[in-house]
Amino acid sequence: MTNKSQTYISSPFPRRRSVAVDVGGVIVGGEAPVVVQSMTNTDTADVDSTVAQVSALARAGSELVRITVDRDEAAAAVPRIKERLQRIGVNVPLVGDFHYIGHKLLADHPDCAEALDKYRINPGNVGFKTKKDKQFGQIIEMAMKHDKPVRIGVNWGSLDQELLTHLMDKNQEEGSPLTAQEVMREAICQSGLLSAQRAEELGLGRDKIILSAKVSQVQDLIAVYTDLAQRCDYALHLGLTEAGMGTKGIVASSASMGILLQQGIGDTIRISLTPEPGGDRTREVQVSQELLQTMGFRSFVPIVAACPGCGRTTSTVFQELAQDIQEHIRESMPKWREQYPGVEELNVAVMGCIVNGPGESKHADIGISLPGTGETPAAPVFVDGVKTVTLRGPNIANEFKAMVLDYIEKRYGTGVSSEHEIS
Numbered sequence: 001m002t003n004k005s006q007t008y009i010s011s012p013f014p015r016r017r018s019v020a021v022d023v024g025g026v027i028v029g030g031e032a033p034v035v036v037q038s039m040t041n042t043d044t045a046d047v048d049s050t051v052a053q054v055s056a057l058a059r060a061g062s063e064l065v066r067i068t069v070d071r072d073e074a075a076a077a078v079p080r081i082k083e084r085l086q087r088i089g090v091n092v093p094l095v096g097d098f099h100y101i102g103h104k105l106l107a108d109h110p111d112c113a114e115a116l117d118k119y120r121i122n123p124g125n126v127g128f129k130t131k132k133d134k135q136f137g138q139i140i141e142m143a144m145k146h147d148k149p150v151r152i153g154v155n156w157g158s159l160d161q162e163l164l165t166h167l168m169d170k171n172q173e174e175g176s177p178l179t180a181q182e183v184m185r186e187a188i189c190q191s192g193l194l195s196a197q198r199a200e201e202l203g204l205g206r207d208k209i210i211l212s213a214k215v216s217q218v219q220d221l222i223a224v225y226t227d228l229a230q231r232c233d234y235a236l237h238l239g240l241t242e243a244g245m246g247t248k249g250i251v252a253s254s255a256s257m258g259i260l261l262q263q264g265i266g267d268t269i270r271i272s273l274t275p276e277p278g279g280d281r282t283r284e285v286q287v288s289q290e291l292l293q294t295m296g297f298r299s300f301v302p303i304v305a306a307c308p309g310c311g312r313t314t315s316t317v318f319q320e321l322a323q324d325i326q327e328h329i330r331e332s333m334p335k336w337r338e339q340y341p342g343v344e345e346l347n348v349a350v351m352g353c354i355v356n357g358p359g360e361s362k363h364a365d366i367g368i369s370l371p372g373t374g375e376t377p378a379a380p381v382f383v384d385g386v387k388t389v390t391l392r393g394p395n396i397a398n399e400f401k402a403m404v405l406d407y408i409e410k411r412y413g414t415g416v417s418s419e420h421e422i423s
């Protein structure tokens, strides 16, 4: 698996230079496009559930998937999960998430240490007092032994309290002390940087280290990563922790990460959404992709542009059509990626009336301008900017969907016949 072929469109700002890290064949950092990753919420010891969720996340487009490795049963399950995934053709790199006893789990379960493609450790809970350095060193040794990269992932909720207290005390002694928030931000940065430096001193290469510093507030995240980006060239994993549910989580993550990505900061992202009960875990992958795609950094799925609707259109036809097409595209993408190379760059427009409909439709690869209230019941369709046909009657939606699929086949088809299902 590789992400080298993905599109990367430069932002107006130069990309921050970082050391590239190979995570099971997916490159994070360097010149590589920003990598989308996700995390399971299954019990890793439950092999069936974990295999199912990793597969779903990978099919949705997650390029790395992290799983919790919290006890012996989970560590013992990891090689079986890897094997099952490979057997069904899912080769997404797996990242093991370790807290407190990672050193012991990796030593006691060498098959797990080998099966994982990266280890994620948190310097705030890798060990305490005299054990901290020793246990941190043991994990780094395991990473070197198995030739695996490590993400040193600081989290403000489990920040190294000794370091924070030391910086707070030192701050008090200084003439113009920083605020408690500023000291906390500095402690987060230092925790990551000092740990990375220690890992290097132990022999881990710079090309095996990824840093993250997750906080739950948007302004803190922007400040911490802006600072980290200036102080090191390690590949950076962006993520807002405890982002929350639904729109709150999406907005907070997008606002903070969007600003950082625009400045060229960030080599891999995860959008940590709290799923609604029974909700779809793959939503976090979809949001990450949409963030990167709407900002013009990468293309994952064809974009369906739809107007918001207003008093000029009282029918729900255009909303239903836009939703139908968007859902059909997303469901079809795992197959289309193979069948129609480049289809992710397609733009479709579904517009609600004559005011902006024809103009917007002309700018899309294929677009339709549906009739608004009181307008002639006719829907012109534009293909590559040219009006090709006007659809009429009760079957407009299905006819347009068929035209979209036909366009995809002609423009992106590789000559291998395919079956289109119109629902």
Ligand code: SF4
Pocket (backbone or CB within 6 Å): 307, 308, 309, 310, 311, 312, 313, 351, 352, 353, 354, 355, 356, 357, 372
């Ligand atoms: S295109 Fe027409 S229906 Fe859609 S928002 Fe604009 S004016 Fe309203």
